[in-house]
Amino acid sequence: MLAMPEIxxxxxxxxxxxxxxxxxxxxxxxxxxxILESIAYDLANRSIEMSKHANRKTITAEDVRAVVRxxxxxxxSV
Amino acid sequence: MLAMPEIxxxxxxxxxxxxxxxxxxxxxxxxxxxILESIAYDLANRSIEMSKHANRKTITAEDVRAVVRxxxxxxxSV
Numbered sequence: 001m002l003a004m005p006e007i008x009x010x011x012x013x014x015x016x017x018x019x020x021x022x023x024x025x026x027x028x029x030x031x032x033x034x035i036l037e038s039i040a041y042d043l044a045n046r047s048i049e050m051s052k053h054a055n056r057k058t059i060t061a062e063d064v065r066a067v068v069r070x071x072x073x074x075x076x077s078v
Numbered sequence: 079m080l081a082m083p084e085i086x087x088x089x090x091x092x093x094x095x096x097x098x099x100x101x102x103x104x105x106x107x108x109x110x111x112x113i114l115e116s117i118a119y120d121l122a123n124r125s126i127e128m129s130k131h132a133n134r135k136t137i138t139a140e141d142v143r144a145v146v147r148x149x150x151x152x153x154x155s156v
Contacts, residue, residue: 006092011084012118016137018084019122021129027139032121035146036114040090043110044097051099059094061105068113073151 007037039074043067085115117152121145 009026012033016024043064050063087104090111094102121142128141 006089006096007085007114008089011086014084015115015118016122016125019119019126021122021126021137023136025136025138028125028137028142031139031142032118032125035121035142036085036118037093039117039152040093040110040114041097043113044094044099047094047106047110048097048099058101058103059099059106060103061109064106064109064113068154071154073153074117075151076146076149 005033005037007033007040009033012036035076039076042074046071083111083115085111085118087111090114113154117154120152124149 009029013024013029016029016032046067047059047063050066051057051059054063056063087107091102091107094107094110124145125137125141128144129135129137132141134141
């Protein structure tokens with residue numbers, strides 16, 4: 001993964017707890033955080049493509065939503 | 079989306095910038111954050127299933143990685 005992650009671990013840990021996990025290993029929190037980070041870059045890149053397609057320099061929510069509508073499914077890799 | 083998001087906006091904004099976006103609307107950052115949050119819950123839920131399948135109460139990185147190997151693609155909805 002990337003050397004310097006952006007997404008903090010604490011929110012990911014809280015999400016696990018809110019999803020109903022009794023005990024969550026720290027490695028699990030890191031693993032999910034790293035996957036989310038990878039997906040974030042993937043979707044950000046595709047959103048940038050979308051805005052270029054619309055001849056805009058500012059990325060908008062419409063660009064992000066258009067990505068979701070078009071790809072429907074984010075590929076994962078471990 | 080959920081009423082009380084966990085993932086902060088600032089890391090998502092930095093990811094957009096690192097991905098090469100010149101200008102990013104606040105609505106775009108919120109949209110991507112909300113999508114990541116939704117994916118996080120989805121993967122957390124599936125990871126919990128994985129640990130139950132292995133008769134464990136503690137979620138591990140292996141549970142998270144097994145989810146990724148098995149589903150290969152996270153479905154999205156707007």
